[in-house]
Amino acid sequence: MVGVHLSALSTLNYRNLAPGTLNFPAGVTGVYGENGAGKTNLLEAAYLALTGLTDVTRLEQLVQSGEREAYVRADVQQGGSLSIQEVGLGRGRRQLKVDGVRARAGDLPRGSAVWIRPEDSELVFGPPAGRRAYLDALLSRLSARYGQQLARYERTVSQRNAALKAGEDWAMHVWDDALVKLGTDIMSFRRRALTRLNELSCEANAALGSRKELTLTLTESTTPETYAADLASRRAEELARGSTVTGPHRDDLTLTLGEFPAGEYASRGEGRTVALALRRAELELLAERFGERPVLLIDDFTAELDPGRRAFLLNLAASVPQAIVTGTESVPGAALALHANGGRFTPEDHSTVEGARTKVGA
Numbered sequence: 238m239v240g241v242h243l244s245a246l247s248t249l250n251y252r253n254l255a256p257g258t259l260n261f262p263a264g265v266t267g268v269y270g271e272n273g274a275g276k277t278n279l280l281e282a283a284y285l286a287l288t289g290l291t292d293v294t295r296l297e298q299l300v301q302s303g304e305r306e307a308y309v310r311a312d313v314q315q316g317g318s319l320s321i322q323e324v325g326l327g328r329g330r331r332q333l334k335v336d337g338v339r340a341r342a343g344d345l346p347r348g349s350a351v352w353i354r355p356e357d358s359e360l361v362f363g364p365p366a367g368r369r370a371y372l373d374a375l376l377s378r379l380s381a382r383y384g385q386q387l388a389r390y391e392r393t394v395s396q397r398n399a400a401l402k403a404g405e406d407w408a409m410h411v412w413d414d415a416l417v418k419l420g421t422d423i424m425s426f427r428r429r430a431l432t433r434l435n436e437l438s439c440e441a442n443a444a445l446g447s448r449k450e451l452t453l454t455l456t457e458s459t460t461p462e463t464y465a466a467d468l469a470s471r472r473a474e475e476l477a478r479g480s481t482v483t484g485p486h487r488d489d490l491t492l493t494l495g496e497f498p499a500g501e502y503a504s505r506g507e508g509r510t511v512a513l514a515l516r517r518a519e520l521e522l523l524a525e526r527f528g529e530r531p532v533l534l535i536d537d538f539t540a541e542l543d544p545g546r547r548a549f550l551l552n553l554a555a556s557v558p559q560a561i562v563t564g565t566e567s568v569p570g571a572a573l574a575l576h577a578n579g580g581r582f583t584p585e586d587h588s589t590v591e592g593a594r595t596k597v598g599a
């Protein structure tokens with residue numbers, strides 16, 4: 238299968254990264270350097286420029302301290318053509334452009350990158366909100382309609398919460414109608430998508446050497462069939478609490494390993510394996526949906542102390558058309574090795590890729 242190709246990444250005033258452009262070859266680019274060298278920042282910038290997405294809520298954190306604005310640009314080959322994706326960042330502001338034309342996040346190609354990070358273990362051991370965010374982010378990328386319905390649903394929940402806080406019992410039937418329609422759509426979509434996500438995660442977990450079977454299920458606070466009745470039956474409680482307690486915004490993606498919930502019973506290593514399985518499933522689902530393999534970004538493969546999981550990560554990187562892998566030691570089998578130091582990235586072997594770094598705009 239062909240893949241998305243990030244041919245160049247340019248940054249200006251992005252966190253601690255020195256301004257400039259890095260050119261990336263096909264295959265694996267290994268980025269190694271000490272802690273704090275800017276390796277994660279590089280992957281974060283690449284993910285943002287490729288997808289328009291970031292999970293940082295205060296965008297000014299992404300802007301180099303002392304500066305007011307930052308900029309990232311990806312030159313991306315996808316679907317047989319080259320496009321230039323630009324992101325401008327300021328205080329609370331993110332402006333996207335594709336080929337020079339203003340765009341919204343939904344206009345960017347949705348299957349262009351997958352990012353695997355050490356903190357993915359939180360998907361297993363953290364609260365339900367993290368797993369919901371994983372599922373919602375993935376489904377929004379698989380279906381633009383899902384993303385739109387989810388945004389409408391979330392707006393409706395917060396408006397309904399305001400009405401509940403104001404004790405507007407008389408207005409509830411209007412909010413309930415809207416909530417049931419949108420929430421039912423979301424639950425149905427999640428149920429449909431879960432079948433394939435479960436298969437792929439289970440396969441990946443086994444490929445990682447786990448002897449316990451991984452099963453993904455939805456723990457729902459209501460069902461499409463009973464949503465309206467459940468809202469009505471909890472009306473008094475919701476008015477007292479001033480918040481909506483029933484609906485897909487309260488659901489959990491339950492991860493069961495063997496017989497037990499992974500979050501409560503899995504060892505740290507088993508949980509890490511489950512998190513990797515979820516990311517590998519994300520990669521496969523996006524590739525199936527868009528017919529191209531995403532660019533794979535792997536942050537700190539050296540954080541993986543287990544040799545099996547380390548090998549799995551490196552094999553995964555080698556199996557996709559393009560991957561960027563960071564670590565505190567050099568990455569075996571890389572087509573290009575970059576040494577990270579103080580936000581600068583220097584090709585280890587200058588003959589590998591000519592001019593891997595040039596000045597922005599040069």
Ligand SMILES: Nc1ncnc2c1ncn2[C@@H]1O[C@H](COP(=O)(O)OP(=O)(O)OP(=O)(O)O)[C@@H](O)[C@H]1O
Binds near residue numbers: 537
């Ligand atoms: N907005 C910002 N302005 C300037 N520097 C920043 C900004 N945000 C983060 N940094 C700095 O960027 C540095 C590099 O962080 P990064 O997480 O990329 O390092 P790393 O190479 O991935 O390290 P590790 O191996 O420990 O994960 C940190 O020292 C941090 O203080």
